[in-house]
Amino acid sequence: MLDTLRSIVQEVSAATDLSDALKVVVTRIRNAMHTEVSSVYLYDSEAKRYVLMATKGLNQDAVGKVSLGSSQGLVGLVGSREELINTEDAPGHPRYHYLSETGEDKYHSFLGVPIIHHRRLMGVLVVQQQERRKFDESEEAFLVTMSAQLAGVIAHAEATGNIAAAAKATKTPKEARFSGVPGAPGVAIGTAVVIYPAADxxxxxxxxxxxxxxxxxxxxxxxxxxxxxxxxxxxxxxxxxxxxxxxxxxxxxxxxxxxxxxxxxxxxxxxxxxxxxxxxxxxxxxxxxxxxxxxxxxxxxxxxxxxxxxxxxxxxQETEGLGQVTEYHENTILVSEELTPAMLGEIPTDKLKGLVSVKGSSNSHVAILARAMGIPTIMGVVDVPYAQLDGLELVVDGYRGRIYSQPSDQLRKQYQRIYLEEQALNKDLECLRDEPAITLDGYRIPLWVNTGLITDAVRSRDRGAEGVGLYRTEVPFMMKDRFPSEKEQTEIYRQQLETFAPNPVTMRTLDIGGDKSLPYFPIKEDNPFLGWRGIRVTLDHPELFLLQIKSMLKASVGLNNLRIMLPMITSVGEVDEALHLIYRAHAEVEEAGHKVKMPQVGVMIEVPASVYQISDLGQRVDFLSVGSNDLTQYLLAVDRNNPRVADLYNSFHPAVLTALYKIAQDAKAINKPVSICGELAGNPAGAVLLMAMGYEMLSMNSSNLPKVKSVIRGVTQVWAQELLAEVMQLENAQVITATVELALEKVGLGRMIGPGRS
Structure with missing residues (x-):
């Protein structure tokens, strides 16, 4: 039946709308399973009823007219239990409900399976037969597999209102939500303009x-x-x-x-x-x-x-450019299967309000550019029928990685309010630019920023950053089609160091692998996040490591505000080897006539192995810095760039908070400075907990810095420590998040935990 399944899926995918797709499904399933009836009931969540949307074998006049309550009949039982029902005597079942309009009274055998998409019940798929018999296991498996495929088709149809059109119940399209990966923060409301190549x-x-x-x-x-x-x-x-x-x-x-x-x-x-x-x-x-x-x-x-x-x-082909869009809306949301940097330049920047790409990750070229340009962006959107979105109103939530098509008045007003509040809040916080992040009881904590492009650095400085906690050196490598030369690297690093001098700039050594690679240095692995990445790559290629370190050192001549940080450390042996190369590079730079101070060297704590080696690692380096994004990812076994499991990625998970607390306490025990440079540090709710744990510096995206500073200046360290003690007793991430946010609201800081919260 596998070949049959593939054939049905291909035919369904080629259908022009939901109605046609469902007709294909019921016809092909009936033929494949040699049954007399095949039907699809879709669940209307507003009316709380199952509507017969397609059938082969029952009365066609009943399609779109006959429905069952959410707990009515065998269809309702399948839906409420969210599992298949297989019976040889449907009329004899205590939950049987006879629908005279369908003409189903002569059918005894019944097999129904739920249609579920991302935990949401979409409907029920049913086959029936006059002969009294139980469907066998292979038939059950086939129908379950078919329902899983059908779930995606229905989700696609929802985006453009095809469910409502097929049911002929209303002409108003239904609101639909799709999840992706946040590419650039912010909120945008506008009209979708789908870009697709005219030439095939x-x-x-x-x-x-x-x-x-x-x-x-x-x-x-x-x-x-x-x-x-x-x-x-x-x-x-x-x-x-x-x-x-x-x-x-x-x-x-x-x-x-x-x-x-x-x-x-x-x-x-x-x-x-x-x-x-x-x-x-x-x-x-x-x-x-x-x-x-x-x-x-x-x-x-x-x-x-x-x-x-x-x-x-x-x-x-003698066409003009891409040739499908000549005029753009005032509030354009650019949508494509794969957005490319060139596409961004085809629309006036004053009209471009948001970006949506079906493919790509937060490290795509487009995402990097979008962050530099301040355009809310979603990458890797799951199951969105992007070609059908053209001309529809969209809401782009770049904080949570969500898009909404055909938003309701209520949702539109909600996001419009968020947008206006964000603009007003940013304006209100401008006055804090030159103020220190100091609590009401006098505890001071430096706020640094994460950067990758010089644009980030300039924007960060203008927002009052006191230094750079993480400069991603791989970004300029990604922008080229070859390894940048020592001279090119030196010039790039010098820009960053000069922008923040005399404040410190922490440069992470080349961190490629995982979801970051270079076109001229391919890394092909079955499991890249557990493979050749970070320090593993550069230690295997000491020529690249030495060149980069020398470039950093030469760039810091006369400034001496450089700090070097080693990524993906899992053992003291890696640190010893890296330090040997760094000292060698320093000696060679000085021998070449460049007088430069030996910079501080630190390690990133971002894999579980390093959490349990704080004492040994700390004795070898000058500082420790937690990369909470990767640490959370590894602790929870969740790929944060995979929108299908993105909801499981939560930095407020008790295991994550326990690990972070342990790191801070172990670092304090050996009197070694410890900071954190993940997204949690840029979350006002998370920043309060981290400060209470004992982290001595927080580094974040520049857009979050004013909010974090405002929250820190609005609470006391004692209050934060009492809150931490409370949440460390909790065992549910959602409860922890709600507890912290409620506490901030009680002290008048609720507006700081808006759309950017985890």
């Missing part, structure tokens, strides 16, 4: 060229046009982005270089292919190569190549 590479046929030189000329003309478009996009964004971020467009131009993709296409043309066919062959080979890789960053590079390919094809 996959549909290009193979043809022989009538005139090879003419085909080459056509291709080169298209190549020139696309290069011009890319440069134009870059120029449009030049006022929004720094040179470091503008390097993304150089990556695009390098792909189009005569010695790269362009050269391979011309070789294919000279072999006899027409320009479009040659382009398709080369681009699809590139795409296939990258899409086979497990690494998320390299898969995103496939999207870049596909984007360039369709742009070139569009010119070859």
């Amino acid at each position: 590479l996959a549909s290009v046929p193979d043809k022989f060229a009538d005139n090879i030189e003419q085909e080459i000329e056509r291709f080169e003309t298209a190549l020139i046009a696309v290069r011009r478009d890319i440069r134009s996009v870059g120029q449009k964004l030049s006022n929004e982005l720094r040179p470091e971020e503008m390097a993304l467009f150089d990556v695009y131009l390098n792909m189009l270089d005569d010695r790269a993709l362009g050269a391979e296409v011309i070789i294919k043309i000279r072999e006899g292919a027409w320009a479009q066919g040659a382009l398709r062959q080369v681009v699809q080979r590139y795409i296939g190569h990258f899409e086979l890789m497990d690494d998320a960053y390299l898969r995103e590079r496939a999207a870049d190549i596909r984007d360039l390919g369709v742009r070139i094809l569009a010119y070859l």
